[in-house]
Amino acid sequence: MFLDKMQQIKEALSLKSCVLVAFSGGVDSSVLAALAHEALGNKALAITINMHSLPEGELQIAEDIAREIGIRHKVMDFDEFTVPEFVENSPKRCYYCKRSILGLLLEVAKKEGSEVVIEGTNITEMQGNRPGMQAVAEMTKRVISPFLQFSVSREEIRQMAKHMGLSVAGKPSSPCLASRIPYGKKITPEGISRVKAAEKYLFTLGFIQFRVRDHGDVARIEVKSSDFPAVIERKEDIVNEFKRLGFHYVALDMEGFRSGSLDEASK
Structure with missing residues (x-):
């Protein structure tokens, strides 16, 4: 029962003198931040990493939900382009990037007098390709994943979010x-900016769950199959905007939206 797991997490966190929460403002980290705040009050601090590759609007969402929860909140700037392995973009990109971010968070935690950094990976995520979790595993004892510790699934986290009345309960990842x-x-910064602008445009058209995959000259749009008619209806506008952004071709992926589709080619 998710309520029992909520209580177990709060009891475990209450044993800490203070904690730092890796806080993106997504459902997982928001539930974790709320539980930490309930367990520790002002001894819990949420840190949001502001980076170039953060999707449009996500920083504002994080700031809003932190206020909603009532947790202390700070934003830390991070330039991921200073990490060579991030720029090279190998299948282990997330490992190198997360290792750098966790290092930054641990520095902040030390200054704040925090025992540990807690982060929101859940057991459902462990089923896919998650090189970033290697970085977490290498920092055991200093970085803790309560949802893994108490076997909490993605669905249970959403149930927790609804139970706590969090506004991000239905937010897509x-x-x-x-x-x-x-x-x-x-x-490159230019490539990230182009994808950000393309996704921002689709959002302005009313799409909620989607991805724009950048294949050089080709933009591959992933939306839910139920949104296919809406894309076709606005295809002229979308093509014109994407070409203005520098894409030569615009494709609609017939398999629809799915997380981690670029991992399919590396298998």
């Missing part, structure tokens, strides 16, 4: 924009 660029293709 929104991973960093580097996940839109195929492995092996170097990541």
Whole structure:
């Protein structure tokens, strides 16, 4: 029962003198931040990493939900382009990036007098390709994943969010924009900006769950199959905008929206 797991997590966190929460403003980290705040009050601090590849609007969402929860909140700037392995964009990109971010968070935690950094990976996520979890595993004892510790699934986290009345309970996941660029293709600030602008445009058209994958000259749009008619209806506008952004061709992926589609080519 998810309520029992909520209580177990709060009891475990209450044993800490203070904690730092890796806080993106997504459902997982928001539930974790809310539980930490309930367990520790002002001894819990949420840190949001502001980086170039953060999707449009996500920083504002994080700031809003932190206020909603009532947790202390800070934003830390991070330039992922200073990490060579991030730019090279190998299948282990997330490992190198997360290792750098966790290092930054641990520095902040030390300054704040925090025992540990807690992060929101859940057991459902462990079923896919998650090189970033290697970085977490290497920092055991200093970085803790309560949802893994208490076997909490993605669905249970959403149940927790609804139970706690969090406004992000139904929010789709929104991973960093580097996940839109195929492995092996170097990541550039210009490439990230182009993807960000393309996705921002689709959002203004009313689409909620989607990805724009950048294949160089080709933009591959992933939306839910139920949104196919809406894309076709606005195809002229979408094509014109995407070509203005520098794409030569615009394709609608007939398999529809799915997380981690670029991992399919690396299997």
